[in-house]
Amino acid sequence: MLKHSQYNIVLTNKDGVLIYNSITGAFAKLTLEEYRKYLSLNLNEDENNSLLENLKKGMFVVPADFNELEYIKERYTTLKHSATTLGLVIAPTLKCNLACIYCYQNRGEFDNSLLMPSNVQEALVSFMRNIIRDNTKLLSVLWYGGEPLMGLQVIRELTKKFLKIANELDIRYTASMITNGTLITPTIAEELHKLEIKAFQITLDGDKDTHNRKRIYKNGKGTFNRIIDAIKTLAKYRDTNITIRVNVDEEVAKNIDNILDTLDKEGLKNKIGIYFSKLEEYEYSSRAWACYIKSLEEYSKVEKKLYMRLIERGFKLNIYPFPRYIPCGAVREYGNICIDPEGYIYKCWHEIGVKEKSVGHVNEGFNERLNRWISYTPFSFEQCSTCKLLPVCMGGCPLRAMEGNRECMPLAQNIQEYLKLVYAYKSQQHTINKLKSIKEE
Ligand code: SF4
Numbered sequence: 001m002l003k004h005s006q007y008n009i010v011l012t013n014k015d016g017v018l019i020y021n022s023i024t025g026a027f028a029k030l031t032l033e034e035y036r037k038y039l040s041l042n043l044n045e046d047e048n049n050s051l052l053e054n055l056k057k058g059m060f061v062v063p064a065d066f067n068e069l070e071y072i073k074e075r076y077t078t079l080k081h082s083a084t085t086l087g088l089v090i091a092p093t094l095k096c097n098l099a100c101i102y103c104y105q106n107r108g109e110f111d112n113s114l115l116m117p118s119n120v121q122e123a124l125v126s127f128m129r130n131i132i133r134d135n136t137k138l139l140s141v142l143w144y145g146g147e148p149l150m151g152l153q154v155i156r157e158l159t160k161k162f163l164k165i166a167n168e169l170d171i172r173y174t175a176s177m178i179t180n181g182t183l184i185t186p187t188i189a190e191e192l193h194k195l196e197i198k199a200f201q202i203t204l205d206g207d208k209d210t211h212n213r214k215r216i217y218k219n220g221k222g223t224f225n226r227i228i229d230a231i232k233t234l235a236k237y238r239d240t241n242i243t244i245r246v247n248v249d250e251e252v253a254k255n256i257d258n259i260l261d262t263l264d265k266e267g268l269k270n271k272i273g274i275y276f277s278k279l280e281e282y283e284y285s286s287r288a289w290a291c292y293i294k295s296l297e298e299y300s301k302v303e304k305k306l307y308m309r310l311i312e313r314g315f316k317l318n319i320y321p322f323p324r325y326i327p328c329g330a331v332r333e334y335g336n337i338c339i340d341p342e343g344y345i346y347k348c349w350h351e352i353g354v355k356e357k358s359v360g361h362v363n364e365g366f367n368e369r370l371n372r373w374i375s376y377t378p379f380s381f382e383q384c385s386t387c388k389l390l391p392v393c394m395g396g397c398p399l400r401a402m403e404g405n406r407e408c409m410p411l412a413q414n415i416q417e418y419l420k421l422v423y424a425y426k427s428q429q430h431t432i433n434k435l436k437s438i439k440e441e
């Protein structure tokens with residue numbers, strides 16, 4: 001006996017019926033006849049029926065006694081304790097060369113000028129070595145700050161040590177960086193590439209005028225041109241991934257075409273991924289950004305229009321709702337191990353530098369505050385336990401949820417519309433590839 005998955009989302013468009021399943025992330029297009037069969041569950045298991053096989057593969061239909069929620073819970077628990085990937089987030093310094101109006105990285109008690117000293121670096125390496133397990137296959141480091149490039153010397157030293165250990169233990173090593181981009185020159189980019197840093201996230205806060213009012217040097221000068229130059233420099237490396245994060249407020253939403261014009265004109269259209277981000281207020285954030293879009297519903301509408309614009313303008317779209325079974329690395333025992341320049345350990349990078357939130361220190365290991373994160377579960381929220389997007393969202397940001405401020409992911413507001421966007425993009429890509437192959441013939 002079969003039943004329909006409770007994680008199916010069905011939508012119709014001019015091409016027929018589309019079904020998305022959030023447990024597998026599968027997305028199928030059915031003819032009306034196939035859809036009728038799906039609805040009636042009249043899918044004879046004994047026949048060699050490819051429709052049935054495909055529906056089962058995508059988990060659009062599942063055995064009647066299969067408990068999907070239990071399955072999601074098991075996947076969550078396994079991922080939480082899996083040591084296959086060890087994820088470190090390291091702030092070599094909390095110093096920054098900019099003075100963005102919304103920056104939360106002003107920790108009253110923290111010495112922002114500090115670069116991680118060599119004794120902390122050594123303790124960090126031993127701590128990391130101790131938590132590598134026999135089944136660890138990947139060591140993944142995210143360089144964070146402040147502005148991590150203000151601590152380049154620390155990055156050099158630590159990378160050398162990490163690579164040595166990864167090599168000795170036959171573990172793969174990858175590194176990425178969240179940077180404001182202003183310190184990236186051709187020489188620095190080459191060095192970062194040698195240091196295996198091959199994924200970057202850089203923020204734009206709007207078009208040139210808007211950005212230059214918000215993301216500024218300490219002397220008040222804007223950073224837009226410098227950042228665009230840096231993106232162009234990094235884009236020369238074909239194995240480097242660049243994600244532009246665009247912080248969205250009402251002004252940015254209005255002038256999105258100006259940003260896209262610049263990226264297009266500079267030849268970056270096919271070399272970058274863009275994602276839009278809702279500005280969040282956390283306990284330790286500055287509240288100085290005036291035109292936040294506070295309502296999630298409103299933001300979701302705006303975001304959908306922005307992604308639509310990306311498609312219309314031929315930019316890459318990267319919003320596929322893949323199931324993750326984990327809200328973020330912070331709830332993983334071996335994930336999001338965030339270390340500040342003094343060696344304090346945190347689980348969420350938003351708390352880096354706030355010592356009372358630390359879950360340990362590289363000299364002493366973890367403390368009891370770690371449990372708050374590891375025992376976190378989205379299944380206690382009734383709304384999440386019955387949500388069709390649970391495998392994708394998993395209750396949203398755990399920090400927000402623990403602060404009593406849980407928020408759904410923007411696409412949950414409007415999932416049908418988002419799926420239509422994804423479908424339109426996939427169809428467009430299919431046509432482009434088809435045209436390319438015709439041209440090449
Ligand atoms: S807890 Fe929230 S803010 Fe922190 S890393 Fe996870 S998703 Fe991001």
Ligand code: SF4
Nearest residue numbers: 384387393395408412
């Ligand atoms: S936070 Fe919202 S979208 Fe996410 S799983 Fe819970 S109910 Fe669903």
